[in-house]
Amino acid sequence: MQPKTSALYSTTTVPELFLSAFKAFPERLALADSNQQLTYREVAAKSFQIAHLLKLKGMKRQDTVALLLSNNIDSLVTLIAVQLLGLRYISLHPMASESDHCFVLQDAQARMLIADGIKFPERVQALYQKNTVEQVLTLAPSSIDAGLLQQALTMSTEPISIESLPDDFTKISYSGGTTGRSKGILQTHRTAITMVTYQLAYYEWPQNIRFLATTPISHAAGSFVLPIFLRGGTMHLLDKYAANSFMEYVAQHQINASFMVPTQIYTLLDYPQLDQTKLSSLEYILYGASPMAPSRLLEALQKIGPVFGQLYGQAEAPMMISYLRKEDHDPSRPHLLRSCGRVIPGNTVKLLDTELNEVPTGEIGEICVRGPLVMEGYLNRHEENEKVFAGQWLHTGDMARQDEQGYLYIVDRAKDMIISGGFNVYPSEIENCLATHPAIAMSAVIGVPHEKWGEEVTAIVVLKPGTKPSEKELIDFVLKEKGPVNTPKTIFFEEELPLTSLGKIDKKTIRNKFWQQQDRQVS
Missing domain, CATH: 3.40.50.980 (Rossmann fold)
Structure with missing residues (x-):
């Protein structure tokens, strides 16, 4: 031998x-933008x-x-x-x-x-x-x-x-x-080959792909180039996203697939001239990068159709830790709209506590990953590598629970968790609650310094056009749905929320407004 x-x-x-x-x-046509096309x-x-x-x-x-x-x-x-x-x-x-x-x-x-x-x-x-x-x-x-x-x-x-x-x-x-x-x-x-292999195997691609990139190809959208090329599809490039230009481009070029972040989907849903007929060619919209409020996801299914698939990953294990299939976006099973799907076969994923013990089914733990998808490490960051790879696991920093069917439900980023009066408060749960109010377009919930409680739950909201609820109305709404611990004590109304270049709500910028005079960033 x-x-x-x-x-x-x-x-x-x-x-x-x-x-x-x-x-x-x-x-075959490989690439198209507003100025040229290339085979x-x-x-x-x-x-x-x-x-x-x-x-x-x-x-x-x-x-x-x-x-x-x-x-x-x-x-x-x-x-x-x-x-x-x-x-x-x-x-x-x-x-x-x-x-x-x-x-x-x-x-x-x-x-x-x-x-x-x-x-x-x-x-x-x-x-x-x-x-x-x-x-x-x-x-x-x-x-x-x-x-x-x-x-x-x-x-x-x-x-x-x-x-x-x-x-x-x-x-x-x-x-x-x-x-x-x-x-x-x-x-x-x-890592790159593993990601592409998983994308080809588990994404629900249309037969002849005509994909519209609406987010920067330098980041998330660039991850779709190879799987589309390996299927002989066409990638169209939109330089700047807006609801009207997205609809017009989809209709003109009969786009059947795209990747969008939740804030883009929200602006599309809130666009007064949303025309479902112009989006009729769409067979598949992948979304990810940040959680999507279940109430808004249900609205998207009603206004756009059953075309959504959710990806979950992070740069340290890109795009493909878990996936929520189109068939799981099922209004008759509304609990699944809170899920980020099942673990992609090929990954080993466990929810661990602070002692690196696996938590029981249904309890909250940190999503930890092993497998060929995982990064090599951080450049020039020996101490950070020791932390993120503790116990020979990639620690994602995402807190989640898993049900008996294997579906993962992210509760929040560990670093976004608010500790108020000794209670753990997860902002995403409050943001999802606020999203069910008919006047709320989007929101961000953070903890702000408080002498007695350590941190006070605070919400910053953007209203839908033509609505004007009072602060008390929104506070009472959350109080009824989530109880006093999770209820914002203060609500600020803003015209828009700051976004990162990837379309995520920029909580660092929001948080800095309230914490910039503090000696430390926890309380």
């Missing part, structure tokens, strides 16, 4: 999957040209490149080229501060920044002047660079030699910084 070798059992890599799609569907053959040629140019500029396997891009074909083809060359890439948050961007570039030791200089001119110029990277390239010609796309036209369209190895890092995903300084999450080809 021949001795076993690591090469014999090694997995494939992200570049190999792209090459597979290019070969399988050369004449798989054309995507291959352009991405090879860019990869050859980056190699000519001195970039080599496992060098780190930072990307500040937007939702268009040129940006996505550049992202593909970076992966073909075997680079490790970072996607900068479009809405992050200049200091945050500088920190990420320095922390990851990025050698190059590639940016959309037209979309982000001031930020690109500022980062260029900081000299935090060796080279700054802009997609179009600018005062900084001759233009990556223009220069790439002189390069070969022949495939570039693939040097990536399965254990290489393909991506460093920096956390959004909503709870402090961002951490670099190291993802190898193992």
Whole structure:
């Protein structure tokens, strides 16, 4: 018998999957935006040209490149080229501060920044002047660079030699910084390939995929590129989401699949001219990134249809920890609308207490994960790695319970939990309650400092157009449904809530308004 070798059992890599799609569907439409369309053959040629140019500029396997891009074909083809060359890439948050961007570039030791200089001119110029990277390239010609796309036209369209190895890092995903300084999450080809495999196996894709990306391809939407390509589908790119433009684009291009965050779905539901006929081509809407209020999910099923599938994951175990199927979005089983689904086969998931003991069925514990989906660790964060991998588990920080059928119900993020008068209060439960009030469009519940109780439950709400409930009415509403411990003592009315670049409600910003004068961030 021949001795076993690591090469014999090694997995494939992200570049190999792209090459597979290019070969399988050369004449099919791969990408479309408001300005252009490209077949798989054309995507291959352009991405090879860019990869050859980056190699000519001195970039080599496992060098780190930072990307500040937007939702268009040129940006996505550049992202593909970076992966073909075997680079490790970072996607900068479009809405992050200049200091945050500088920190990420320095922390990851990025050698190059590639940016959309037209979309982000001031930020690109500022980062260029900081000299935090060796080279700054802009997609179009600018005062900084001759233009990556223009220069790439002189390069070969022949495939570039693939040097990536399965254990290489393909991506460093920096956390959004909503709870402090961002951490670099190291993802190898193992994590990426596992995610894609699970996406292909468990998502309920339409037969001929016409997918509309409404969130940044630099983050969640980018995770759908490979599974769509491997099925020969088309990814359409919407640069800026709005309810009316989403409806018009879906109707015009007969879009049958999309990924949306809950706040996008809420704005669509509250749009006065919501026209279900324009959305009739939709067969599948994946949603995730943050919980969706069950009452609003029921409203979406009624107004849009039974097309929803919920994903649950985090950057440390991306997209595919659990999944709630379309058939589980069942109004006759309303309790399931609170669930994030069943664990994806291939993951090992347990709910653990603070002593790393598994909690009984129905009790609350922290979601902890093992398996090939899990990240390699945090970059330059030894102490953080020890915490997040305590007991050889990935600790997600999400508190949940599991029923006898295996459905998971997230109660809240551990760090968002409010401790008031010694009681644990979970903001998501109150937010879900408020969402059932006919006047509430969306809400955020936080704890604010209180001398007696430690933290006082406080709600910040956005009202639906034409409504004007009093603070007392809303407090009494929650009191009746949830009891005194969970009832907000104060309610603030706002025109809108701050959102992160991924469309999540930015509780860090909200919380800072109330905690900025405090010596510490707990009470």
